[in-house]
Amino acid sequence: MAATPARQVYARSEVRRMLGIAEKRLRSWERQGWIPPLDRYTIADLVVLRTLATLRKSGVSASRIGQALTALRERLGELSDPLRELRIVSSGKKIVVQVGDSRMEPVSGQLLLDFDSREIHRLVSFPVKRQSGSHPVPGARRAESAAWFEKAVDLERAGAPVAEIIRAYERSAEADPGSAGALVNLGTIYFHMRSWDTAEKYYRQAVEADPSYPLAHFNLANLFDEKGDRGQALVHYLWALRLDPEFADAHYNAALLYQNAGQVMRAMRHWKIYLKLDPSGSWAASARRELEALRRATLIPGARRNQPPTA
Template structure:
């Protein structure tokens, strides 16, 4: 299964670290460094409830009470949610055809069909949507397992099933793109990588992979744009700095490449890739130094009392 680090979660849901810690302290989400696709569903519900000004403590109390009266292990994912708009804002659950206020121990009448609603539904999944989300997770897991077992054609079929069920599912689009990239079918790889970037414009990996396939297609200016976008989304993305530096050099932009070689070495200073980055950095500095010397030598000399302008000095510490 694909996992998402804390930084990914904060970026995807546009929440602060402090908010995530509050949910963790209240037992609403496990404290972790990495999160599964199903965890993202839980976090999405928590964020939506926060937007309706339901406190973490109120959510915790309602979830605990609902577990007791319904036997559901995870009411946030296994039941639809609603907020009572009158009086203190509190969380209720739609389950098995009824609306339950678990803290009050009451069943509520739902007049939502008449226009005089006693409940204010929030934008969360209905049962059919929830089932579709669960099926998406199941099919995506099967696709990943098939791919890891070497059954690539089967994996492609499962990823296609996911995209049929949930169009624009970015992780599936990325994985399909990578399969076609490894088969050197770069045109189809680009198609799926672009699908991922259009589906989720904050997914740095999608832009990085798109840059890779554009590089293979010798469309260097477009590859540079894609790598820059990945770095804008994740400034500490070491591999994106490395590949961008290579792309800039191939595009004749040696001076621009210097900054990304040094950025890569700050982020990953050991190993064979770091050795190669240092070698490229030294070569680039050498070439730029020769160009600088040649440029100075070719200038005509004139007697003048004016102070000569200094060439800018480039200082790099590697």
């Protein structure tokens, strides 16, 4: 049987769930002109968003990102979209750009020699925190892992057969077992194929590789929710929220689980936080309806009529 082509377009709400980006942050990036406002995203768009998310997670300030993008457009006038056309990574809290085999500081234009291939890995799969006692992966293996990850992304962009994409991500994870990004993407492919056990295996490996990666916990929670294990789903949604309190979609899903379990006050708390984080997103209207229904359900009949009259 022929392999099913990989999906090439993702809805806005799905992209936010996949990358753990709050709607208000996405809108902020759009207002600043870093990305265009879109309702549908390609794999190439996801790579751009992951670049921005990685820079912010690495401690790079919004003002520094804006300065770097402006400087790159001025220095390299033929580039209209540096985030898409260049390899941009962080070095501490600074931004550097890959130029051949070297690095460039975008504002000053200074070249920084000896580009470290591990920076590529940090871009494509988010920073990985190794567990104590784990064996470090040699630089060459990590570079190989990053190369296979990029190949997998290119295959998805080209709509290649799923089997080819899976093998590329597997090669990335084989070269560096700590490549949480490759493991999460493998889990997501199998999730969409409804191969629950295999998806769970990869999501758990991602959590083990980087316990501080909120998206790994969130995706594992989605899997448990799909399988009907609400208890384990809630555990991992809450874990994702401990790691990233502004993970709006984790608040949304936790609110639903608490509501279905009859824990009204906890559900209301998460609905309120979700609406504060994402007041105008595609799921905001649904969240408001659920919150209002819970408020009406918790009103004590006759409470208003028993209030003393006012003058």
